[in-house]
Amino acid sequence: MIAAAGLDLLVGDPRWCPHPVIWMGRWITILRAGVERLAGDRPWALRAGGTLITVLLVGASAGCGWCIERAAQPTLSPLFSASGTVLLVIGLASALAARSLRSSVLAVLKALPSSDGGDLSSARQRLSWIVGRQTDGLQEPEILRAAAETASENAVDGLFAPLFWMLVGAGLWQLGWQGGPGPLCLAWAFKASSTLDSMLGYRTGRLRWLGTAGARLDDWLTWLPCRLVMVSLPLICRPWSAWLRLVRAAERDGRPDPSPNAGRSQAIYAHCAGIRLGGRNRYGDRWVNKPVLAGSMPDVNQSAVHRILNLSLALEGAWLLVALMISRLAVAQ
Template sequence: MTSETMGGLLVLGAALLDQLIGDPRRILHPVVVMGWSIRQLRHWVEPWAGDDPMKLRIGGGLITLILVLGSVLTGWCLERLLWLPSSWQWISIPVLALSLASTLAARSLRDSVLAVVNALPSAAAGDLELARRNLSWIVGRDVQSLDREGLLRAAAETASENAVDGVFAPLFWMGIGALLWMVMPSGPGPLALAWGFKASSTLDSMLGYRTGRLRWLGTAGARLDDLLTWLPCRLVMLTLPLVCPPWKQWAQRVQAAERDGSADPSPNAGRSEAIYAHCIGIQLGGENRYGELLVQKPVLGAGQPTANVTLVRSVLKASSRLEIVWLSALGIIQLAITR
């Protein structure tokens, strides 16, 4: 097996493993290690920085540099197993494919969203506690006050936003790594780049809040995550309409998603939700509660039907179709380069 084909086959294997097994609970997940590392680094940085904004920004930058660079180098070291004598490849290929699969969340996202949706039909009148409890595992908003429609809207929003963060952005960086291997087999490849992205995403999810010290400590990680997600998000905006007929509405949907999504403070989250809203035909956004704080999110796809079970399932199905398209595109690009 040559470097020209190895990267693409590993990415395909990782995507298949993710769909088959998701995130096995009995295997130590790299994100758990990254989270533990972030907590340890905070214990060193915060006593030094105190409440000084400048020191907190510097400390946050160091945490980001150490975690992301360390993740890239760890992935790169594992990748070097491939270039040991061929008798080792029967071990190294499965290890790398499983490590790559750990950066994808298609199966776990689908299962988590469906756990909310499937809890609704069996709920007795007014009894939505199971659906609320399932939703609380995957969103940061207050779920206790949500009615059936609010639960479905939250499920659709997390399915559309996290499709970019949890599936297409890591898949994009894997693909870049696979293509880099074609010209420089000894350089960082799919695992190194995917783990680097996953490190920035974990930093954003743990430190990227505008409260207390995190307002400054999490700046570097949040900005890096925005940067690394920027291009994959725009590629999702351009390609999702291709798997959601009619295709003649491609330009209209992309323009509408850019218009609606640009109103969100995040450079990526609003746009990723907006393109799903316009492709599926569902209205998203509105008021969310986070503890005592009420946040008015931009309305996406105004005038379209509000969330229901069928539309939430359609969001998940569109993501599955688009993942197949992206994997096929990577294979076609690799084939074109080798020829």
């Protein structure tokens, strides 16, 4: 897992390498077309079809991860086991998004007019690739806020939630359940649910029913990792005496958000980075007033976005260090 985290930070998601999420997305598209053809506009049939898509995709993704884990077992021939281990590390790295998230957010900052050779149209276009809101007409302060919000929200979705499920799988192995689901099996199962939510989890048209199962599963699988980020992030950026105040403030500000996780993840980053997030966003033709987070703090600037990205790197290292220490203590006993 440490090797996978290092590989993710060094390489990220190279375009020349087929990413597992791309294959998940292709199968979602195929299955969605089949379900919609059979279910039509009947809500109960769309819900049933969405549940079937969720079971098939999450189960198949977990099964592929489990097969690679079996190939990496040391009981096999040395050559086969070594090849399986390499695939296992690459697979684990593919489930983490620290490098890709960082690169995408920094690309937006680099395109801003305040940077050399930047312009608003280029910054808006790059921002549109990583956020769900409409970016047309956004000015630099709004672009910076959107970049900070996606950096904080996707830190949980793209990095800490899959890392958490990797740690759970590794813990099961540490407890002696070598034949059960391990880190890659659980990480790919989470990535499948996250991909389902990003592609089908919208309250429009048929997706109001078709995407329900995937969206609910993603909320459930992200619930605990999000809370762990809330309680651990203040420990690496502020005096420990401020821990309870920051956690309470993040819970208070993030609770009104319709998502059980997004508002809280943004809120803890807002308080730890010392910036104000939230406000009015446009999604298609609809305006949404998001809860204001850390309302007494100053607006976002470029250095604040860098702080958020650096906080995520520091917290990832802290999680892995604590996991390593727990693992060593377990082995020693």
